[in-house]
Amino acid sequence: MTATTHPRTTSRRPGAAGRTSTATRDATATREATATREATGLREATGPGRDLAGLAALLADGTRAAICLALLDGRAWTAGELAVHTGVTASTTSEHLGRLIDGGLLVERRQGRHRYVQLADGRVADLLEDLTAFAEPGPPPVRTLRAATASAAMARGRTCYDHLAGRLGVAIADGLTRAGLLDQTGGFALTEAGRAWLTTTLGVDPATLTAGRRPVARPCLDWTERRTHLAGAAGAQIRRRFDEQGWTRPIGAGRAVRLTPAGGAALRDLLDIDPTPLL
Secondary structure, eight states: OOOOOOOOOOOOOOOHHHHHHHHHHHHHHHHHHHHHHHHHHHHHOOHHHHHHHHHHHHHSSHHHHHHHHHGGGSOOEEHHHHHHHHTOOHHHHHHHHHHHHHTTSEEEEEETTEEEEEESOHHHHHHHHHHHHHHOOOOOOOOSHHHHHHHHHHHHSEEETTEEEHHHHHHHHHHHHHTTSEEOSSSSEEOHHHHHIIIIISOOOGGGGTSSSOOSSEEEEOTTTSSEEEEHHHHHHHHHHHHHTTSEEEOTTSSBEEEOHHHHHHHHHHHOOOOGGGO
16 A cells, blocks of 8 residues: 655744835835825815915925924934935935925025035025924933034024024023014014124124015024024024134034034124123
């Protein structure tokens, strides 16, 4: 009697290529589902509601939000730099940049073979800073001494697109108010004395205060201090003069700036501000 043999069934575990293919398909499906949900929401909205929903959809993605916040330093970044910063692939970064440009939040410049992007204008920067403050972010987890040092530097002084923020920016706004140069009681505006101080004492060209559509002075809620610092054309010109005079210096490649000893002396002389907590 001949024994009947049955073929054995063996199971094969998917290799690295199979796992990669599955992960890619899952990521693509997730992006497509997100785009479908966003498009459905936009179709249901009309008029201003549709415009607001479209803006919210642009910033609702974590990677796009991180790109916009990185560009708050006022510089133009390449797509490759933003890909490294956000930790996503170059192709994904390019897709996000296309949506942000089409939505009017970013503008693109090409120089030779390089593609640069930056925030469209100061209004976009103001919007991002206001939303960040409104969201009331908690302090980021600090795991290393280097991270703690960077976080402290950002809180002490930083740029917010084209003006100064952090404790330094708030101290300048407070000093201007105490000196009667900035009025925060009936709104937020430079006084006549404030305009004279900017154009004479600080040496700002008067034409720069009225160029374009930006307000001369605009309150900007500081997301670390939870108080107001000065934005608008006046804020931009003060930051420019601080840079030109060497009163502030950038720290590394980020947004943090430090007040120099000469800057501390200028704060004391010009606005009677004690620079000790800012140095």
